[in-house]
Amino acid sequence: MNNKPAVEIYSDGACSGNPGPGGWAAVILINGKRTELSGGEQQTTNNRMEILAALNALRALKQPSQVTFYTDSSYLLNGATAWLPEWKQRNWKRKKGKLANIDLWQELDRALSEHEVKWVWVRGHAGNALNEYVDQLARAAIPHY
Amino acid sequence: MNNKPAVEIYSDGACSGNPGPGGWAAVILINGKRTELSGGEQQTTNNRMEILAALNALRALKQPSQVTFYTDSSYLLNGATAWLPEWKQRNWKRKKGKLANIDLWQELDRALSEHEVKWVWVRGHAGNALNEYVDQLARAAIPHY
RNA sequence: CGACACCAUUUUAU
DNA sequence: ATAAAATGGTGTCG
Numbered sequence: 224m225n226n227k228p229a230v231e232i233y234s235d236g237a238c239s240g241n242p243g244p245g246g247w248a249a250v251i252l253i254n255g256k257r258t259e260l261s262g263g264e265q266q267t268t269n270n271r272m273e274i275l276a277a278l279n280a281l282r283a284l285k286q287p288s289q290v291t292f293y294t295d296s297s298y299l300l301n302g303a304t305a306w307l308p309e310w311k312q313r314n315w316k317r318k319k320g321k322l323a324n325i326d327l328w329q330e331l332d333r334a335l336s337e338h339e340v341k342w343v344w345v346r347g348h349a350g351n352a353l354n355e356y357v358d359q360l361a362r363a364a365i366p367h368y
Numbered sequence: 369m370n371n372k373p374a375v376e377i378y379s380d381g382a383c384s385g386n387p388g389p390g391g392w393a394a395v396i397l398i399n400g401k402r403t404e405l406s407g408g409e410q411q412t413t414n415n416r417m418e419i420l421a422a423l424n425a426l427r428a429l430k431q432p433s434q435v436t437f438y439t440d441s442s443y444l445l446n447g448a449t450a451w452l453p454e455w456k457q458r459n460w461k462r463k464k465g466k467l468a469n470i471d472l473w474q475e476l477d478r479a480l481s482e483h484e485v486k487w488v489w490v491r492g493h494a495g496n497a498l499n500e501y502v503d504q505l506a507r508a509a510i511p512h513y
Numbered sequence: 514c515g516a517c518a519c520c521a522u523u524u525u526a527u
Numbered sequence: 528a529t530a531a532a533a534t535g536g537t538g539t540c541g
Contacts (some may be wrong), residue, residue, distance in 0.1 A: 241519045241537050269519035270538050297517035298539055306540065347518065358538065386524050413533055414524040443534055451535070460533055468534065492523070507516035 227339060228253060230288040232280045233353040236272025237297065237361040245272040246364030248357045249280035258283065260363035273299045274327040276361065281334040290340045294346035295354055304342055307332055372484060373398060375433040377425045378498040380440065381417025382506040390417040391509030394425035395501045403428065405507040418444045419472040421506065425478040435485045440492035440499055449487055454479055 231252040238245035245268070248261035260279055264272075273296040281290070294300055307328065310317060315325055322328075345351045347358070383390040384403070388462060390413070393406035405424055409417075418441040420438040439445055452473065460470055467473075490496045492503070 236519080238519050238538085240521080243520080245519090268538050270540095273518075273538095295518070299518090301540065318541070320540095340521085344517090381524085383524055383533090385526090388525085390524095396514070396515075415534055444523090445523085446535065462535080463537095489522090 227287055227289045230284060230290045231293070232290055233276075233293045233357045234273075234276035234280050235357040235361045236269055236274075236276050237358065237365060238265060238267060238269040238272055239365050242268045244365050244367075245269065246361045247272040247276035247279065248360030248364055249276050249283075250353055250357050250360075251280055251283060253288075259341070259360065261360045263364040263366045265366055266272065270296070270298050271324055271327060272361070274324060274331055276303070276357075278327060278331050278334055281331075281338060281340075284338065288338050290338050291343060292340050293343045293345050293351075293354060295345050297344065300342050300344050302328060303331065303335060303340070304368075307335075372432055372434045375429060375435045376438070377422075377435055377500045378438045379418075379421035379425050380499065380502040380506045381419075381421050382503065382510060383412065383414040383417055384510050386414045387411060389511050390414065391506045392417045392421035392424065393505030394421050394428075394511055395498055395502050395505075396425055396428060397464075398433075404505060406505045408509040408511045410511055411473075412424070415441075415443050416469055416472060417506065419447070419469060419476055422448070422501075423472060423476045423479055426483060429483065433483050435483050436488060437485050438488050438490050438499060440490050440498075440503075442489065445487050445489050447473060448476065448480060448485075452480075455508055 232249055234249040236245065236247045244265055246261060246263040251258040260283060277299055278354060315322060345354050377394055381390065381392045389410055391408040396403040405428060415425060422444055443473040455467060460467060490499050
């Protein structure tokens with residue numbers, strides 16, 4: 224048994240130009256209740272927005288939860304599951320070159336440690352309704368002017 | 369001052385099916401005089417037709433000229449201005465995958481070197497009279513059945 | 514080399 | 528208004 228509430232999260236990032244203006248969004252489902260969040264930045268990258276989407280979604284949780292996290296980004300998924308532990312062991316270094324987006328990865332690492340997260344990869348633009356929905360939300364959150 | 373004649377060229381390609389039967393066309397303006405050319409192929413792609421339109425237009429010039437070249441194809445424009453120099457430096461390789469339409473790009477490169485070309489991008493179907501006209505010419509040049 | 518994502522333009526189809 | 532092909536780019540990792 225588990226006393227932590229079960230949560231589903233769908234998140235996505237978008238970036239017009241890459242690098243360029245970007246947006247992120249997440250849908251959080253807690254036993255029937257649905258919450259949406261989104262935001263944007265003037266100058267960023269697609270991958271930063273993917274991490275930020277996940278980070279903000281996890282931060283929105285009020286208590287330690289059992290999360291099923293859906294993303295189409297293998298960068299986010301592999302980073303959070305496979306690469307993060309290795310980077311930490313190596314003092315936040317990657318094998319070759321400079322580790323990008325350390326700031327966000329470190330904050331995500333902390334956020335992840337407060338929950339029990341099971342990651343699920345979904346192929347982008349392949350018919351998953353909520354994945355397509357957060358994709359739209361993220362695009363809509365790109366700053367215009 | 370410049371002794372080369374000033375020339376304006378509008379070109380466009382069209383393709384019925386992509387890949388499929390395609391057509392290309394160009395309008396050349398030399399101080400009031402107007403020349404039109406067009407042609408088609410049974411099996412080609414939209415982008416091959418865009419390059420071919422430019423190539424045939426430049427080849428129609430009788431002497432080294434100062435050309436203002438109008439196109440609605442960012443593929444053609446980026447290729448001719450930004451990508452071509454990099455491809456040449458890398459021995460006609462692109463960064464990832466196989467470089468498409470090398471044959472035409474190499475011929476276009478040679479043709480471009482004989483003139484002084486200033487590229488102008490025009491948004492397709494946005495009211496530019498000559499752009500819309502070459503568009504029609506190109507469609508009309510598509511071989512039927 | 515591979516993978517996923519993000520994007521730009523054109524060309525089409527319904 | 529939908530969706531897909533033809534082409535190119537960067538962002539990131541192993």
